Amino acid sequence: MAVQSNQWMLFGIDMRHIVQQWLSAWRELLLSARSPIRQRLDEPVMLYRGDAKQLMQGGKPLSGNPQNLSPCTAHLLPDELVLARTLNLPIAAEPELPAVLAMEVAAASPFKSDDSVYGWYETGRDVQSIQVTMAIASRPAIERWKRESDFAAEHQSDGDPEIWAEANGALVALKGFGEARREQAYRQRLMRAGLLAGAVLVLVLVSSVVFAIQQRSALERFEDLQSKVQLESESVSAMRATLVDANETVRAANTFVVNYPNPHIEIARLTELLGDDVYIMHFSMRGRELRVRGRAKDAALVMQTLAQTSAFATVTAPQAITAVGNTGLEQFHLDIEVESTKADGDES
Incomplete structure (x- = not known):
């Protein structure tokens, strides 16, 4: 079995998982919370921490006027409702990271599988491992907190807000609440940015092709002009050679006349x-x-x-x-x- 497995290895990469790794790399670049693209294009979120509020974008504080409310809101769960875990996973598990984390939640959550909600945030990585911070909570406990909390009651008009938790110093958005609206807005914005970048790329390519055609046309005109000049120069050279021959003949005739008078x-x-x-x-x-x-x-x-x-x-x-x-x-x-x-x- 080891020999058969080694047949798929190239430069230490298992070629059977190359597609998953390629897709995982694109997800990491475009969709992960650590993505620099997401930190610029993600929808701002107004995060409520007890009596305080803070504008966030891409998981990081955003400088701005808190009075200008964002269409997306999030509430931070109390620490007593959150089970925080930090996992160090091998880099080879990255293509299957959601499934690995789901199994970890099923094994570590003290709540029923139907009641467990969780979120995760990648806090670091190196060449061999990925460090992931997870936040696990109970959905019934969250709903009870939303009903009983005076702070949450003041924001019932916010619609379906996101629920965030703080786990080991990292802010984690729990899945299954209002994050779908922000995710959809981000994907639409990402698509518009991609279309704009594609249009710019096409424009650059078209401009390059037009420039190349113009340069080729100019080169062809120059080659035609060069051919004409070369033909004319050959004709002039031939005429000059003929004139030189004629002068030599005249000079020889004059020399003959001088040396042999009539x-x-x-x-x-x-x-x-x-x-x-x-x-x-x-x-x-x-x-x-x-x-x-x-x-x-x-x-x-x-x-x-x-x-x-x-x-x-x-x-x-x-x-x-x-x-x-x-x-x-x-x-x-x-x-x-x-x-x-x-x-x-x-x-x-």
Whole structure:
């Protein structure tokens, strides 16, 4: 049996009672007298102690004007009518606490089972046990006290008041009297607070969903804009690359033009510079270097004229000027270097 019982244990918790423990935890949070929620939402009770009265809420004194009577009233039983008991119960008995206390009343009450009324209040707990204070009384004795007490007779107009008892310093409401009205009012107030909290939660969730949708829409618009900008930037980059290629081509063409001048232009320039008495017998051109062989009446003047031309960087005679028989002409050989012009894009 021990082995079979251990099969249901997980981290020291009996999984067969997990539902009861879960419900018990919610009852402790919402319905127990020690609940902080109940201490804020419970119906105020005007407690009459002999000739004195005190406004209570959630089992604790409530600051306020005692003249403002609460719709709920309670009368404190004399100590001689109350049997007080303090119980230390194991924490495992919490899910079945009402049944355990009912059995304790049946065993400890000196009154008949039909005549016994009781109430209890949790006064403390630790990890292993729960401390409960109980108040047990006789219903016939309470009814007789209500009839015979002068104080109780003064409050017959209160309807069905609650009956409280003081047990070991704790105030305990006895079950079976007027506490049902306060319990119903508390549950209604708790339900309204729960509905309000649920509505607020739904509103927060709806607001979060709307905000998320708006942010997603903004993100999609941003992604579309980013895609368009990326496409445009790619087009601009392509155009820029094409422009760079074109500039490189132009620069290469300019460099070629600088390094390899047009021979037709140079021939036309020589024709313009030389007179009719000068004629060219041989013309060759390699890059910016010209080689000219010709005849003229004054070859030295031809060389001087070409050397003074700004279009030519240098003019040299690799061979001496020689006379051509008795023709009166001189033959010349000239090496000419064309002046270099800067290509577009070069620094000046």
